Amino acid sequence: MKDRVIEKALLLAALSAIGILALITIFIFREGLPVVFSKGPGEFLTGTVWQPSRGHYGLVPMIVGSAIVTFGALIIGVPLGLACAVVLAEMAPPRARKILKPTIELLAGIPSVVYGFIGMMILVPWIRNNPALGGTGSSALAASIILGIMILPTIIGISIDAIEAVPRSYREGSRALGATEWQTITGVVIPAARSGIVAGVILGMGRAVGETMAVIMVAGNSVQIPDSILKPVRTLTANIALEMSYASGQHEQALFATAIVLFIIIMLLNSLAGLARRKKKRKRKLKGDPAGGVEVA
């Protein structure tokens, strides 16, 4: 009897979490859709001018901005993260692993405003004063570097799990055929763990798209389509956070419309990550592989 009461109470709590998500979704769409329809979705999705005080609500510069800094973050974060994961899962002695893994997880716990502050104080002046780079420093490049570091824990964590889920027999088979350790890692382990790694990369991408504070502090936030990575950019999240406090009327609705675009992008990325993982499980099950049931994350 008591068990059942607790079970019901917990179910209620769990449902409330889903309920909150549903409410947020409804709220964003209810606030943002009217202006999308009154201006036409074309204005938002293809307009290149964002001047709310004059009624221009083009989101293209922000969509491009988000895409550039996210892509940049992946260029920096994926090779580093993957290398880290391989070292930690395959090469590092257990003692080093014991220290390194929690250290990397700690990276995820640093508040984004701290990343932003370090970026603003060190990275931005460094880019500005570097003769090879130059510009104002506040740039897509600065945002990409900061984000590249911020997505490391996500990529490393999920990649390690994926690499560890590769059955021992794969490695043994490869070594038995005369492959070196390096050949085993690049030729067998990583391909076998590919879908888990891809899921990690996509989730890292979601984090990069969604990050706000650190980006606002280093990206410069100009509303323009940049012609170089040294030019300032504004991301979708920065657009909302920067202007929300002062916005009213249609301007405020347009920011909710920005949130709708962001929401759809994040949903797509998360679904993709889920798909990547599921595909892997199904493949293994078909092969009758014992590791098929192992959760990757």
Added chain:
Amino acid sequence: MSRRQLTWIISAALVASVGAAGCKKKSSGGGGGKADTITIAGSTSVQPFAEKWAEEYKGGQVDVQAGGSTAGIKAVKEGTAAIGMSSRELHEEEKAGLVTTVVARDGIAVIMHPSNPVGDLTVEQVRDIYAGKITNWKDVGGADKGITVITREEGSGTRGAFEELVMGKEAHIAASAIVQGQTGGVRTMVTGDEAAIGYISIGQLTPKVKAAKLGGVEATEANVANGTYSVKRPFLFITKGEPAGAAKAFIDYVLSAEGQELARKEGLVPAK
């Protein structure tokens, strides 16, 4: 996922939702509250001065919240704040039912790095720099260096005043300008970049930045008060209808000789 993990997750969700409910309760008490506690909300430009007034005010507790001029106006309309702070004049559609009181005046200073040799600009030059027509300091008598233009975000009271007073109807701030969300952000960027130009309230100038003379007139409170410095704006307290009760008492204090003297000491120009 094991059963035990599931239980943990659910308990965490429960704790979080209870916590969220608690917060909600607290914030809804802000507007009305006890008779001697008033909430004032709005412009981040006015906020530091409002906090000084609130500190010295003996008539009761004053809770100062920043959020922007527009948010302050909205808060008064919705009744979540007794007084709204605005650093710009109200738009026509915002005026309905609201009463504004000028509590002080402020000038907007054009700031640059202390090492910048340029010390004197005309309003036209500032306009051309912000419009993107002048892009190098050498065109205004400085070093051969590209200008880093820093502006505030759309909707900010300081930006609104700057656009109205400097840019005028025809010129627009160039899209390539770097946007910062706060006065502090603009100041930090100017402090760190020798080629930067920005604008902030005269009352929030610090020795780490240099304020340009505009048309030969120094950016000081005295020059705002005597009318020679042209880029200035009112700081407004907004109430729903004529001020009454605790809100009136606080506004009366702010307008009193003591309150105005405090404003003067903090770098503002008295209302009268």
